[in-house]
Amino acid sequence: MTTVAHRLKARLTDGVDPALQRLIPEGICRTFRVVPYAEVDGTVLVAAADADDTITEHVVAERIDRPVLLVRHTVNEITAAIDDVYPPQETEVETPEARRARMQMAQMLTRSGLVTDEQLQRAMLEYARTGDPLGDILVAHEAIPEDVLVAALSEIHQLQRVGLAEFEPDLEVARRLPEQLARTLQVCPVAATEDLVLLAVPRPLDAEASQAVEEALGSPFRQLLANRTELDQLLQRVHSAQYAEISTHALMELRPDESAHVVISGGQKATLVCALLVTALCGVLWPMTTLIVLVGICSLLYLVVSVYKFRLTLRALGTHLETDVTDDEIAALDERHLPIYTILVPLYKEAGILPRLVRDLNALDYPRTRLDVKLLCEEDDDETIDMIRAMQLPPHFHLVVVPDSQPKTKPKACNYGLQLSVGHYSVIFDAEDRPDPDQLKKAVIAFDRVAPNVVCVQAKLNHFNQEQNMLTAWFANEYSMHFELVLPAMGASGSPIPLGGTSNHFITSKLRELGAWDPFNVTEDADLGIRLHREGYRTAMIDSTTLEEANSNVPNWIRQRSRWIKGYLQTWLVHMRNPIGLLSQTGVRGFVSFNLTMGSAFLLLINPIFWALTTLYIFTRAGFIEQLFPGIIFYAASAMLFVGNFVFVYLNVAGSLQRGEFGLTRTALLSPLYWGLMSWAAWKGFIQLFTNPFYWEKTTHGLDESP
Incomplete structure (x- = not known):
């Protein structure tokens, strides 16, 4: 009795104990109408509007590591106490009408047995963090x-x-609303009379909309509620023709000199x-x-490229040139302010990998209600399209079917998806990608921190199956060198950065302004990185990694690498x-850097010629080969034989050491053999540049069975 009486002496009206003020986050306090205000005999007293609610009791107990007692108080008393601790901002405080609608939704779903208490609790907690509609959270x-x-x-x-599943639209009616407004609000006119338009909407529109x-x-119009996926x-x-035209011809028409058509x-x-x-x-005379x-020029090019990469x-x-984001900064993010994030996922013949893809995207630490995932499928890929439909994914996953036309490339599919995007930021992930769960939040923080002219944030890439065989180990060594050392150094020096094929995050409006990707360029990412630099924009690297599947067999690897090299050319x-x-747009440093990165692909074409000459001389001691390397040319070429191979091996070893993958460094010692494969792929890509320049060599994913 004495203890109870002592507890009752502690009153909410006396104020909140400063030591307890922020024991429970603001969102939870306002959502569940609770506030801790005193501690008596080791027990924290928590004012609660509904002290008997088991969900409220469980949520409070999870967040306080001491005994808890819920004490009933009026809503007005609790709201006043919360406002003292967290001064309210009008745009972030739930209105009485919105709260009534939310509670009505919760009661309707629980009483009918459609959701469990556990599901409702999880949804209420996410609502407390994000403020997004409770129903949308439950669906997501x-x-x-x-x-x-x-x-x-x-x-x-x-x-x-x-219902819109079998609905055939009257295009004249459906297009009465401008595409941009229809896309932004996700609404569509479905019928009309002289005096009234019937408008399909996913959620009731507010007064401004x-x-x-x-x-x-x-x-005037009348709203009809519709399934968001339908x-x-x-x-x-309704708008596919417009999207197809823009995705194929926009860059070619607006900036023809920047298109590879x-x-x-x-x-x-x-x-x-x-x-x-x-x-x-000259050869005749x-x-x-x-x-x-010619031999001297080639030797000089080898030397310059090797020195440049070695310097980078x-x-x-041993340094940290990326934009770093700490775990504390991520934890401090207010999820109510997170923007909608569009994720573009180009797919072709990827039905088998879809379950893993969905799992990894759902594992992202970002509110699903603020994700806009575009699964981009080619029209003739029935297997992947049917699989997506059969999975009945929640509405933040959008099946986007790209009309079958030439060129049939990843950049054209991404351009098509970009027309439908509603996110403030956009990122590309490939089908086999496994991004760090916090990558989107890191990108959001990085964009707030970097210079205003940074419109792209590039995450690092590496592989999850690097130990599968020698080829995957070489591939991982190369990626470590490229993303851990070369690209961060290029970014720090202000040089144009050839973007990676995935995990590049953009400000969506700036991406559209740049003309997005070139559908005729089969290494569209590198090209876009150069174009944005020429327009005065910049790319920043962040310390976040996306793991991909390294090609584990040579024919598949050759197909992928020949496409990359063809795109570099x-x-x-x-x-x-x-x-x-x-030169005028990039400056001398940028001009030189561009030529030593993009132009270095030509060196891969020369390698087999020098290897053949060396082999021929060893076995025949042919005199004409000696004549090709007189005096200084011989010493320069001999130096390059050792310097070039040393630099190539060193770069691969250094990249793995920088990443901490010490087990891979031994495979880097055999990387000159990998260089031979690269030259094979280079010649294939070079020939295709003239025979079939826009052909997209399909890379098969799912060869590794890692879960």
């Missing part, structure tokens, strides 16, 4: 299907429902023909001298159409 976590939520909203708001729609339509598919059918420009053809004629003429000069590595080794040709313009 697959506690209830979208149709159940639409039925509940229909009853709460007294709005009629409409309703006014915008009425002004755009020029007519509505999304309807909007795609022409492989070699007229000026480049003339320069190449002149160079060949001069070389041929001074054959040996001409060959010696030395700058980055395309990118070099595109941006060297006007060397003076490139």
